[in-house]
Amino acid sequence: MGSHVSKQVERRKSIQTEKKVLFDMKQSNGSEYPGSDYHPSDRKNWMSGLNPDKVQINQIVWPGTHDSATNKIGFPFVTRPFAQCQSxxxxxxxxxxxxxxxxxxxEDRRVCHGILVTYSVDIVIEHVKKFLSETHSEVIILEIRTEFGHDDPPDFDKYLEDQLGEYLIQQDDQVFGKKISELLPKRVICVWKPRKSPQPKAGGLLWNSGHLKDNWIDTDLPSTKFENNMKHLGELQPVTSRKFFYRVENTVTPQADNPILCVKPVTDRIRPYARVFISQCFSQNIVDRLQIFSTDFIDGDFVDACAGLTKARSEGKA
Structure with a gap:
């Protein structure tokens, strides 16, 4: 019992120390960078606002959401706080x-996070199509994967093609160097990552797992995650030399050996430092590697941070 208490005390000290590291970094180095003062007048159409004839796919800093469809997962006030990553x-x-x-x-096409489940993926598709019907030049990367420990939904590739066929951007390495306007009216890069079923084939309507990569670091320590994100990003080639999307996740994750298991208070240890991360990418001369930047509980400021850097890139300022 005593050793357990001692371990928890040390864990809390580590967390507080790491939170202070990020706070001090923001205080001393700031969170400004080329484009950081940009705020789209219409976030719903922020890509359109940057001129689709001008912006290349590999210039975009894509704001993403982690565990996107968890807003209604589990039971409210009971299990939801342990798995909800978006409100x-x-x-x-x-x-x-x-x-x-x-x-x-x-397997039954319901969205899940570990053992907790929520609505059918049909709802996700319905919401995506509603958004696409209301916009004209916004491009989406839709990553769908079979959750760890679960089986693939039967014939899921056919389901995705049937549901999104008119919007799907064909798997093609040339896409990365094209401008948004060159892809229209196609609007969705759909990456399907099955666990056991065959991967999507080259040239098809769906993209395979090799086209969206990341280095997931499972920790609740914020500066550890921040530094590892920076390290892995620095090991990559610039976006202009890659034929795959790479995701950095500005998140930390509750750990079973820590008494705080609710997602929100844990991920809030790092969530406010997205702009600091981008600023540090400039300081370390690796901002040309940043591409997909994801978060829990997305808000407008996170989107603005990514849109501003995208604008700076399209204007040759970053």
């Missing part, structure tokens, strides 16, 4: 400016 619906996230969705499914 907004899929449609609301897209209207707020999110352009990358992270959807986890199980």
């Amino acid at each position: 907004l619906s899929i449609y609301q996230q897209l209207v707020t400016g999110a352009r990358v969705l992270d959807i986890r499914v199980q």
Whole structure:
């Protein structure tokens, strides 16, 4: 019992120390960078506002959401706080400016996060199509994967093609160097990551797992995650030399050996430091590697941070 208490005391000290590291970094180095003062007048159409004839796909800093479809997961006030990573619906996230969705499914096509489940993926598709019908030049990366420990939904590739076919951007490495306007009216890059079923084939309507990569660091320590994100990003080639999307997740995750297991208070240890991360990318000369930047509980400021850097890139300022 005593050793357990001692361990928890040390854990709390580590967390407080790491929170202070990020706070001090923000105080001393700031969170400004080329484009940081930009705020889209219409986040629902922020890509359109940057001129689709001018912006290349590999210039976009894509604001994404982590565990996107968890706004209604589990039971309110009981299990939901342990698995909810977003409070907004899929449609609301897209209207707020999110352009990358992270959807986890199980065999019956219901969205899940670990053992907790929520609505059918049909709801996700419905919200995506509603948003697409109301906009004209916004491009979305829709990543759908079978959650760890679950089986793939049967014939799920056919389901996605049937539901989104008119919007799907064909898997093609040339897409990265194209301007948004060159892809229209197609609007969705759909990455399907099954666990056991065959991966999508080259040239098809769906993209395979090799086209969206990340280095997930499972920790609740904020500066540890921040520094590891920076390290892995620095090991990559610039976006202009890559034929895959790379995601950095500005999140930390509750750990079983820590008494605080609710997502919100844990992920809030790092969530306010998204702009600091971008600023540090400039300081370390690796901002040309940043591409997808994801968060829990997305808000307008996070979107503005990504849109501003995208604007700076399109103007040759970053």
